[in-house]
Amino acid sequence: MIENYINEYFFEVEDEQKKKILNTKTGLGLFSTYHTEFFSKEELEIKNYLDNVYTKLVEDFMKSINLYNHSVYDFHYWWQIYSPGSKHPPHCHADSSALFSWVHFLEVEESNPCFYYLNNKNEKVYIEEKCGKMIIFPSWMLHGVDPPNKLRAVISGNIYLTSIKVSEEDTFTWT
Numbered sequence: 001m002i003e004n005y006i007n008e009y010f011f012e013v014e015d016e017q018k019k020k021i022l023n024t025k026t027g028l029g030l031f032s033t034y035h036t037e038f039f040s041k042e043e044l045e046i047k048n049y050l051d052n053v054y055t056k057l058v059e060d061f062m063k064s065i066n067l068y069n070h071s072v073y074d075f076h077y078w079w080q081i082y083s084p085g086s087k088h089p090p091h092c093h094a095d096s097s098a099l100f101s102w103v104h105f106l107e108v109e110e111s112n113p114c115f116y117y118l119n120n121k122n123e124k125v126y127i128e129e130k131c132g133k134m135i136i137f138p139s140w141m142l143h144g145v146d147p148p149n150k151l152r153a154v155i156s157g158n159i160y161l162t163s164i165k166v167s168e169e170d171t172f173t174w175t
Contacts, residue, residue: 007064009057011104012132013050013155018106020046021079022153034078034156050077050155058159061100061136071164073099077157079106082114087147090118093139098158101141104134107153114152118142 013021020042024031033039039047058075062068080088093101103115108129116124117137124146127135137143139158163173 082152088145090144098139100159104155
């Protein structure tokens with residue numbers, strides 16, 4: 001079952017930081033910082049705050065699956081803001097070197113879940129969404145977002161594994 005692959009965490013982003021993220025939205029549709037390399041001063045403050053948050057959360061996750069002391073990893077994240085009616089079609093992150101992906105729900109309509117996975121019958125499987133909930137799942141899982149009725153904000157990310165140390169003699173490295 002798909003649910004067996006999902007790890008859940010809960011962390012509320014500070015209200016001040018959440019407001020700053022919501023204020024970065026420009027225009028209609030889906031706004032994303034995925035391809036952003038240059039941040040405004042305010043966005044850089046948000047990024048510095050989130051770097052600290054996700055460093056700890058990713059570390060906790062890597063410890064929980066026994067990879068923290070046996071691997072070299074990195075992560076990348078971005079925030080996405082959806083206007084009502086915008087969507088994100090099914091996709092996966094396996095085309096990159098990502099091993100795990102995450103979605104952290106900042107501002108969602110809890111009674112109208114939009115995030116879904118596609119199961120082996122190509123059917124949408126929705127998960128419970130709560131503000132502050134963070135899910136981590138294998139990057140190969142197909143997922144998408146249906147159009148929300150209200151403004152929606154999430155922070156998504158990928159965890160990249162660059163090497164695994166199996167023993168003193170054996171280390172596997174990816175480039």
